[in-house]
Amino acid sequence: MRHIAIVGSGPAGYYTAEAALKQWGDSVRVDIFDTLPVPFGLIRTGVAPDHQSIKGVSRRYETTALTDNVRFVGNVMIGRDLSIDELQDLYDAVVLATGAPNDRKLGLPGEDLPNVFGSASFVGWYNGHPHFAGLDPALSHDTAVVIGNGNVALDVARILAKSQEEFAGSDIVSHALSALDTSQVRRIVILGRRGPHQIAMTPKELGELAHLSRACPRVDTADLPAETEDAALDPGQRKSVTHLRAFAAAGPCADRDVVIEFDFFAAPKAIIGCERVEAVEVERTRLEDGKAVGTGETYSIPAGLVIACIGYQTSKIPDVPFDERGGRFANDEGRIRPGLYCVGWARRGPTGTIGTNRPDGFAIVEKIAEDIGDGSGKAGRPGFDALADERGIQIIKFTDWQKIDEAEIANARDGAPREKFVAVERMIEAAGRT
Structure with missing residues (x-):
């Protein structure tokens, strides 16, 4: 019997578990650990609440989770409840599938001012992540600045711009819905250091x-390159730029x-304010060999809310080598050291889509199969359970999650799929545990 521990129950974790089942069938036992009592990671707390069709992929993970060979082990933090070394002593292979839940810092003066947030915390706030449920952003100023030119920036801008009625059918949490209903934000400026041809926004999200x-997008025609230059773009980029051209043509x-407002060729230089953010200082840029270079021309955008959507990095775990520049675990194609692996964003950084994690999971299982052979006779699941009992670690299993799931669905407001619990204690109570 081979014993595999996967740390992280998001897409990368469940795709890796699926790959392990296909590789070894009944000759493997997989335990999927998560700090929270609820599974699915990014699907639950990262995907925009008004993108319910994307969240439907969790049904695939549920199929894997309900097999006898796979167990969800929620409410357990590796590095706090037990160490990586202890986990490696128990399992033939430990796979870190922890994603990249932390914001990259802007590295700008003033970024620690009140009402300046990273996208992980702001998205976590409106998605009901327990770590960010108490964020309480002030939405009393008429202008918000969103820094970044990717899909997360679009998600944030869209959520800020939507009317109450447009959230019908979404699982946005009630505290965020109430705050957005009384929001005074009427101008949302999306800052991008480079131009329309360099955006990382996909056509669907832009469209x-x-x-x-109640909102409309606006693009300055002066920021758009000659239309003949669009031919050099790949089809997806070309569609995205076509949307931007349509926004520009629509006028005021x-x-x-x-x-x-899309403000291209604009690099933030400082966040200005005293007791809270009051403005963003911006430098106009130009492209040189595809890179944004400052022109020295600066201007200020008055703003009471700033959200930086510039990327994420993996959470460090004690005694695990970390690549500071890449914001991920230091690894060689997924191998960290004998018996320890990483997959998904924890391996390659925050790139690719949810589906990109599936081949990643299958590739790492092939490497594990090469490395561990028939297994080493380690204690695996029974050994962990004995350690958990000894330390008083309360495990939340998938059957417990199903009770939480039922309670969230039952508590949903009219038209919503669920009302998420935003406190770990409430989740554990809903599971019937103390």
């Missing part, structure tokens, strides 16, 4: 901005309450 009921947004 959604054209269908908001006189009949809408909220405007979403």
Whole structure:
């Protein structure tokens, strides 16, 4: 019997468990650990609440979770409840699938001012992540600045711009919905250091901005390159730029309450304020060999809320080598050291889509199979259970999660799929545990 421990129950974790089942069938036991009492990681707390179709992939993970060979072990923090070394003593292979839940810092003066947030915390706030449920952003100023030119920046801008009615069918948590309902934000500026041809925004997400009921997107035609240059783009980028050209052609947004402005060739230089953020200082840029270079021309955008959507990094774990520059675990194609591996964003950094993690999971299982052969006779699941009993670690299993799931669905407001618990204690109570 081979015993595999996977740390992290998001897409990378469950795809790796699925790959292990296909590789070894009944000759493997997989325990999937998570700090929270609830599974699915990014699907639950990272995917935008109004993108319910994407969240449907969790049904695939549930199929894996309900097999006899796979167990969800929630409410257990590796590095706090037990160490990596202890986990390696118990399992033939330990796979870190912890994702990249932490914001990269801007590295700018003033970024620690109140009401300046990273996207992980802001998205966690409206998605009901227990670590960020108490964020309480002030939405009393008329202007918000969103820094970044990727899909997360679009998600944040869209959530800020939507009307109450447009959240029907979403699982946005009630505390965020109430705050957004009284929001005074009427201008959302999306800052990008480079131009329209360099954005990392996909066509679907950009296209959604054209269908908001009370908001409209605006692009300065002067920021757009010659249309003939679009031919050099790949099809997806070309579609995205086509949306930007349509936003520019539509002109002013006189009949809408909220405007979403794309400010290209604009690099933030400092966050300005005393007791809280009051403005963002910006330097105009130009492209040189595809890189943004400052021109020396600066201007200020008055703003009461700033959200930086510039990327993420993996959480460090004691005694695990870390690549500071890449924001991930130091590894050689997924191998960290004998018996210890990483997969998904923890391996390659925050790149790719949810589906990208599936081949990643299968690839790491092939490496594990090469390394461990028939297994080494380690204690595996029974050994961990004995250690958990000894230390008083309360495990939340998948059957417990199903009770939490039922309670969230039962508590949903009209038209919503669920009302998430945002406190770990409430989750554990809903599971029928103390």
